[in-house]
Amino acid sequence: MTFSQQIHLAVALEGAGWHPAAWREPDAVPAVGLLSADYWLDQVRTAQSGLLDFVTLEDGFPLQSDAASGHDGRTDRVRGRLDAAMVAARVAPLTARIGLVPTVTTTHTEPFHVSKTIATLDYASTGRAGWRAQIGAQAAEFPLFGRRAPAPDPADLFEEAGDHVEAVRRLWDSWEDEAEIRDVATGRFVDREKLHYIDFESRHFNVRGPSITPRPPQGQPPVVALAHAALSYAFAARSADVVLVTPHTPEAVAPILDDLHSAQDTAGRSAQPLLVFGEFVVFLDADPAAAITRKERLDEADGTAYRSDAPIFAGSPDALADQLAQWAHAGLDGFRLRPGTVPRDLDAIVHGLVPALQRRGLFRHAYEAETLRGNLGLSRPANRYAPARAA
Amino acid sequence: MTSSGGTPLKQIHLAAHFPGVNNTTVWSDPRSGSHIEFESFRAFAQTAEAALFDFLFLAEGLRLREQNGLIYDLDVVGRPDTFTVLAALAAVTSRLGLAGTVNSTFNEPYEVARQFATLDHLSDGRAAWNVVTSWDAFTGENFRRGGYLPQEERYARARAFLHVARTLFDSWDGTEIAGDRQSGEFLAEPRPGRFRVRDAFFDIEGSFNVPRSPQGRPVIFQAGDSEEGREFAAAEADAIFSRHGTADAGRAFYADVKGRMVKYGRDPDQLKVLPAATFVLGDTDAEARELADVVRHQQVSGQTAIRMLEQLWNRDLSEYDPDGPLPRIDPDLGEHTVARGRASVRMHRDPMATAREWRELAEAKGYSIRELMIQVTGRQTFIGSPLTVAEAIDDLVQSDAADGFILVPHITPGGLGEFAEKVVPLLQEKGVFRTEYTGTTLREHLGLRPLPAFDEGAAA
Numbered sequence: 001m002t003f004s005q006q007i008h009l010a011v012a013l014e015g016a017g018w019h020p021a022a023w024r025e026p027d028a029v030p031a032v033g034l035l036s037a038d039y040w041l042d043q044v045r046t047a048q049s050g051l052l053d054f055v056t057l058e059d060g061f062p063l064q065s066d067a068a069s070g071h072d073g074r075t076d077r078v079r080g081r082l083d084a085a086m087v088a089a090r091v092a093p094l095t096a097r098i099g100l101v102p103t104v105t106t107t108h109t110e111p112f113h114v115s116k117t118i119a120t121l122d123y124a125s126t127g128r129a130g131w132r133a134q135i136g137a138q139a140a141e142f143p144l145f146g147r148r149a150p151a152p153d154p155a156d157l158f159e160e161a162g163d164h165v166e167a168v169r170r171l172w173d174s175w176e177d178e179a180e181i182r183d184v185a186t187g188r189f190v191d192r193e194k195l196h197y198i199d200f201e202s203r204h205f206n207v208r209g210p211s212i213t214p215r216p217p218q219g220q221p222p223v224v225a226l227a228h229a230a231l232s233y234a235f236a237a238r239s240a241d242v243v244l245v246t247p248h249t250p251e252a253v254a255p256i257l258d259d260l261h262s263a264q265d266t267a268g269r270s271a272q273p274l275l276v277f278g279e280f281v282v283f284l285d286a287d288p289a290a291a292i293t294r295k296e297r298l299d300e301a302d303g304t305a306y307r308s309d310a311p312i313f314a315g316s317p318d319a320l321a322d323q324l325a326q327w328a329h330a331g332l333d334g335f336r337l338r339p340g341t342v343p344r345d346l347d348a349i350v351h352g353l354v355p356a357l358q359r360r361g362l363f364r365h366a367y368e369a370e371t372l373r374g375n376l377g378l379s380r381p382a383n384r385y386a387p388a389r390a391a
Numbered sequence: 392m393t394s395s396g397g398t399p400l401k402q403i404h405l406a407a408h409f410p411g412v413n414n415t416t417v418w419s420d421p422r423s424g425s426h427i428e429f430e431s432f433r434a435f436a437q438t439a440e441a442a443l444f445d446f447l448f449l450a451e452g453l454r455l456r457e458q459n460g461l462i463y464d465l466d467v468v469g470r471p472d473t474f475t476v477l478a479a480l481a482a483v484t485s486r487l488g489l490a491g492t493v494n495s496t497f498n499e500p501y502e503v504a505r506q507f508a509t510l511d512h513l514s515d516g517r518a519a520w521n522v523v524t525s526w527d528a529f530t531g532e533n534f535r536r537g538g539y540l541p542q543e544e545r546y547a548r549a550r551a552f553l554h555v556a557r558t559l560f561d562s563w564d565g566t567e568i569a570g571d572r573q574s575g576e577f578l579a580e581p582r583p584g585r586f587r588v589r590d591a592f593f594d595i596e597g598s599f600n601v602p603r604s605p606q607g608r609p610v611i612f613q614a615g616d617s618e619e620g621r622e623f624a625a626a627e628a629d630a631i632f633s634r635h636g637t638a639d640a641g642r643a644f645y646a647d648v649k650g651r652m653v654k655y656g657r658d659p660d661q662l663k664v665l666p667a668a669t670f671v672l673g674d675t676d677a678e679a680r681e682l683a684d685v686v687r688h689q690q691v692s693g694q695t696a697i698r699m700l701e702q703l704w705n706r707d708l709s710e711y712d713p714d715g716p717l718p719r720i721d722p723d724l725g726e727h728t729v730a731r732g733r734a735s736v737r738m739h740r741d742p743m744a745t746a747r748e749w750r751e752l753a754e755a756k757g758y759s760i761r762e763l764m765i766q767v768t769g770r771q772t773f774i775g776s777p778l779t780v781a782e783a784i785d786d787l788v789q790s791d792a793a794d795g796f797i798l799v800p801h802i803t804p805g806g807l808g809e810f811a812e813k814v815v816p817l818l819q820e821k822g823v824f825r826t827e828y829t830g831t832t833l834r835e836h837l838g839l840r841p842l843p844a845f846d847e848g849a850a851a
């Protein structure tokens with residue numbers, strides 16, 4: 001009997017799927033349905049039926065555009081979206097086991113608000129929240145806030161993002177787990193010795209704390225970051241529990257892992273677990289030729305061949321399972337898959353890929369834990385402010 | 392439905408406030424549940440919806456309160472994020488309006504407009520926004536923006552903030568999404584959501600990225616009581632969260648704000664006046680009065696009474712005996728330093744005069760500090776048998792002291808159940824409260840006319 005690594009699996013939900021022409025597919029949701037709660041609920045339930053670790057929900061402040069500067073004037077692509085954290089909250093009470101990881105930008109938002117948003121999502125989902133932290137670097141999004149000049153140095157945005165996550169993490173810990181005591185004898189609702197000022201100070205902002213929201217069920221909901229290069233590797237190594245990377249060959253995995261591990265050393269976080277997920281855009285059909293033809297048909301409808309930062313896979317679920325096994329062997333802990341079209345490719349992940357991985361002994365047959373951290377194999381972290389008294 | 396005089400009876404609007412951080416909540420009661428777990432919110436919302444309430448309301452707090460330099464620990468402390476809870480509640484309710492206070496100081500209009508437009512989509516048209524301004528640098532310490540605003544700028548900023556938000560809500564008119572798969576035309580219009588605002592507070596432009604929501608925009612609430620607040624409400628709001636729940640004060644306030652609407656070309660019927668209210672029910676009025684007294688003593692412990700007195704006196708009074716007389720020393724009229732993060736300290740506009748009144752009352756009645764605080768702070772609005780309470784509510788509404796009430800039970804989350812079970816049916820029998828939801832949106836529940844698809848007046 002050979003040892004098989006267990007693969008973690010997530011899907012990235014976005015629009016009608018990741019191909020820009022996905023909304024034109026006959027089985028796609030009608031355009032206005034992209035703004036309905038039921039559409040997102042259906043997708044998350046489908047992903048949950050496939051026992052996936054989590055879904056991510058894309059987001060961003062600017063109206064979608066192919067032009068970095070703002071309007072691209074295109075009328076043939078999906079435009080308009082909903083706030084991802086609120087979609088995740090809307091779905092939370094109606095799902096039970098799958099992790100919910102909305103994208104929330106670090107660039108224009110307040111750490112105090114983001115901290116309580118994700119903490120509250122963790123309460124509403126009883127321990128299934130995560131946060132995909134992302135910088136907002138498009139020139140078009142800065143005038144929406146008018147607080148600073150467009151197109152600042154990306155290094156600055158990543159540094160700010162790291163500070164943002166640090167402030168959020170401290171706020172999550174600013175209440176010890178047992179801070180609410182409801183002690184009738186002394187009339188005290190909380191033990192204020194177990195509430196902590198975080199006094200976070202950085203070049204970008206100061207935050208005093210404590211949070212208004214008690215420590216969330218997971219203690220620290222997992223932070224997820226997508227990273228492509230040195231700056232974002234450094235951010236992910238400093239800030240994330242799960243990093244999403246985009247090697248285009250299995251051979252490219254090892255150098256990325258080396259970069260991430262040395263970035264972790266630099267950040268002083270070598271002891272922290274950092275799960276590394278590979279990214280794929282997927283077009284899946286039992287007949288691999290059909291998947292390739294479908295992708296070509298979508299490209300034709302869109303007028304250009306679809307390209308992505310992530311490798312694009314078009315083929316059968318079985319072939320994808322073999323490929324994921326190979327890449328996992330190269331050192332990846334799991335994968336976030338971006339379905340080319342919804343519902344078809346999401347269904348194929350759940351009904352084709354998942355059974356194929358299960359047959360290979362690479363994927364769970366049932367959820368093993370109640371929380372997202374639990375399913376990712378991450379323990380619930382101790383509170384950074386607690387040990388002084390616990391000792 | 393008409394009264395005996397032939398005048399149509401006004402329909403009462405009812406809302407339920409899930410209590411946040413206050414001394415109203417008797418958390419020591421064994422029936423008192425979590426203020427954080429989602430199950431409490433679900434239970435509370437579902438009770439309100441089963442009773443056909445107009446909406447559920449959540450207040451806001453962005454810094455833990457402090458007194459004498461320490462985190463205030465006698466009341467419920469801690470609350471979840473408003474938007475996140477309301478979005479989750481949209482999943483477990485289908486008609487109930489979902490209202491939240493979100494301040495305009497520690498947020499940016501683009502982000503807030505996006506969140507409310509999203510909530511309106513996710514709830515199929517049930518979102519409402521209570522627009523408030525914060526002013527204190529104390530709360531600002533939690534935010535990168537800081538936060539101090541001079542008093543005179545607070546409403547100017549709130550109005551500018553709301554104006555920007557409305558511009559954003561109206562930046563899509565609802566006709567932009569064609570979704571034609573054959574022709575490949577997703578948008579019927581190449582540049583939807585365009586906006587540009589330049590005023591004293593904001594200088595922003597771009598394209599809003601949430602298409603028009605079912606109600607067009609959330610229902611707008613206003614809660615301030617100052618001259619500027621009343622003017623703001625008359626000009627801009629759909630409803631007022633008022634403090635004036637008694638007959639005389641209520642009628643005066645009601646007439647005042649509705650009277651101000653004419654100059655804005657608004658129909659007074661399109662602004663609902665909804666005072667906050669608490670209640671204690673008993674089988675008989677006498678039993679309710681007894682129970683109300685017990686609840687007041689639970690709400691105002693000796694420690695709490697001293698803390699309340701400090702909030703007026705602006706001094707550390709921890710050495711005083713709550714069962715003894717009021718301090719001989721006068722309030723400190725300097726900068727308020729004792730209680731921080733608490734709006735109520737600002738209600739004491741003339742601490743010396745209030746102290747004088749309290750002393751006179753205490754002397755006349757022989758009240759201790761605690762007994763005085765029980766009398767002068769937050770006595771329940773409605774006390775009595777279900778019939779007495781139903782009649783009191785109906786009388787206040789029919790006599791134009793209010794259009795309805797926002798009820799805060801003192802037990803969370805179960806305290807609303809008794810009102811729903813016992814008082815609501817009596818109001819229904821009187822023909823003054825709905826027996827089923829007739830609309831799907833909060834605007835419809837409140838009797839507010841639908842917005843035109845595109846509000847020329849609000850567009851930039």
